[in-house]
Amino acid sequence: MKIKFPLIIVGSQWGDEGKGKIVDLLAKDADYVVRYNGGNNAGHSVVLNGEKFKLSLLPSGVLHQKKLFLSQGVVISPKVLLDEIEFFKKRGTRVDLMIDPRCNIVMPYHRELDRATEIWKGKKATGSLHLGIGYCYEDKNNRSGIRFEDLIDTQALKEKIETFFPLKKLQIEKVFNQKTDLTSEKIYQEYVRYGKKLKKYLGDVSVIIQKSLSKRTKVLFEGAHGTFLDGIFGTHPYTTAVYTISGGVFPYVGLAPQKIYSLGVVKAYTTRVGNGPFPTELFDKTGEKIRKVGAEYGTVSKRPRRCGWLDLCLLRTAIRLSGLDYLGITKLDVLSGLDKIRVCTEYKINREKIKEVPGLMNDFSKCKPVYQEFKGWKENISDIRKFVDLPKEAKIYLKFIEKELKVPVKIISVGAERNSNIIL
Ligand code: GDP
Ligand code: MG
Numbered sequence: 001m002k003i004k005f006p007l008i009i010v011g012s013q014w015g016d017e018g019k020g021k022i023v024d025l026l027a028k029d030a031d032y033v034v035r036y037n038g039g040n041n042a043g044h045s046v047v048l049n050g051e052k053f054k055l056s057l058l059p060s061g062v063l064h065q066k067k068l069f070l071s072q073g074v075v076i077s078p079k080v081l082l083d084e085i086e087f088f089k090k091r092g093t094r095v096d097l098m099i100d101p102r103c104n105i106v107m108p109y110h111r112e113l114d115r116a117t118e119i120w121k122g123k124k125a126t127g128s129l130h131l132g133i134g135y136c137y138e139d140k141n142n143r144s145g146i147r148f149e150d151l152i153d154t155q156a157l158k159e160k161i162e163t164f165f166p167l168k169k170l171q172i173e174k175v176f177n178q179k180t181d182l183t184s185e186k187i188y189q190e191y192v193r194y195g196k197k198l199k200k201y202l203g204d205v206s207v208i209i210q211k212s213l214s215k216r217t218k219v220l221f222e223g224a225h226g227t228f229l230d231g232i233f234g235t236h237p238y239t240t241a242v243y244t245i246s247g248g249v250f251p252y253v254g255l256a257p258q259k260i261y262s263l264g265v266v267k268a269y270t271t272r273v274g275n276g277p278f279p280t281e282l283f284d285k286t287g288e289k290i291r292k293v294g295a296e297y298g299t300v301s302k303r304p305r306r307c308g309w310l311d312l313c314l315l316r317t318a319i320r321l322s323g324l325d326y327l328g329i330t331k332l333d334v335l336s337g338l339d340k341i342r343v344c345t346e347y348k349i350n351r352e353k354i355k356e357v358p359g360l361m362n363d364f365s366k367c368k369p370v371y372q373e374f375k376g377w378k379e380n381i382s383d384i385r386k387f388v389d390l391p392k393e394a395k396i397y398l399k400f401i402e403k404e405l406k407v408p409v410k411i412i413s414v415g416a417e418r419n420s421n422i423i424l
Helices: 019-027 078-090 108-124 133-142 156-175 184-201 205-214 244-254 285-293 312-320 392-405
Strands: 009-010 032-035 044-048 051-054 067-070 098-099 221-222 261-267 270-272 306-308 324-331 340-349 352-354 368-375 410-411 421-423
Touching: 009 019, 009 244, 009 312, 009 368, 009 421, 019 044, 019 261, 019 324, 019 410, 051 098, 078 184, 078 306, 098 108, 098 184, 098 205, 098 392, 108 421, 156 184, 205 244, 244 312, 261 270, 285 306, 312 392, 312 410, 324 392, 340 392, 368 392, 392 410
Parallel strands: 009 221, 009 261, 032 067, 032 221, 067 098, 261 324, 324 410
Antiparallel strands: 044 051, 270 306, 340 352, 340 368, 410 421
16 A cells, blocks of 8 residues: 555654654655644754755755745744755755745744743743744734735835834833843844745745645645644643644645545654653663664754653554554664663553543643563664564564554654665
8 A cells, every 4th residue: 555645744742753854755756745834943854865954944845846835824934944945045956935925924023022931931931942933823813913925015014013013022021021122123124135035935825735636736745843742632731832733734724624644753762852741751771872872852952852662642642633544653773772662552540541642631741651561672773674674573563553553654764864764
């Protein structure tokens, strides 16, 4: 059974599962690649011939020079996007991009408010990177955002900044007691230049993608973050502001509900950045080893990622929420050399055993993992390209996961390079 299009790539854990790599791999067979949620707080890495490309806004299909789209669910920090475009243009990579007029723009006051809020929260801070993404979505939802259509219209841009900024300034200075050097004029002067440079990418992504789907164009949708960073169904409030589950694709692009296949990217263990509950977290040498071997440090933030064992309760919930058709398991190579590997098969809470993430976050923080233990393998598996060639112990581990989750594993990634995979 081949992987079918249209296809959504979603993270099944807390992000950084290796979606960038999987999107790059599958983009070869796609015509269009659409990024549909999140902002530049999401970082994806693609490694090609030893060179590492860090992407935070451009869809990971850029290296295949596919037609790229940013749909309305994405919030855009124009300078970051322009830098990424410039980077690829300089190396001779064509950037064929379309941006939806409804995309909201991240403004400097969003970043300042973000920082001020985290200072105010102190110990209870969510671990935001102060990129202003959450505040941009807040304005978007409250209909007081600046959209791409405004950014490229000098008059609208000026008027909107003059309307919205004075209130933001009051908030920063009077509510949070922080200083700001921003003025409406400074913001306008900076952003009007971005608008001029980005104007040529304008296009109605909703219309184009809807039409292309009816013509059977192969569309790949790139989700940012992971299932448990979903703004509603994730580990609230330690999440991002958007839907990260597959169904978000319909409103975030502007599509009617229809069958779109989905592939969940699953790291062979679990990581998360920032605060919040994490039942299978390791605080010992094994956790340190995984962090070191897996280079588990944030692409954008550089923060060490918290590491732990694979958690099937998370994955069952991710499968249920996104209706995953396929799984792609990444970073299996990182587990090589461990004596024992554990998998959380259930949670114990009070005297009960449960198989999924509970709906009440208060209960989730009380969940204790129940583990099944597996023998590890010693061999380096990075050069293996066929399932049969894997060490016996690795096969047992993978077969167990597939059997428990009842979703076919189609890709096993054994290294960061584009071709370091076992395709099933
Ligand atoms: P994303 O946010 O889901 O796209 O993931 P990130 O790119 O933030 O983090 C995944 C990291 O793991 C990146 O540095 C990738 O280059 C790397 N990576 C992806 N797949 C593999 C793999 O199979 N093995 C190893 N060792 N590294 C991988
Ligand atoms: Mg990432």
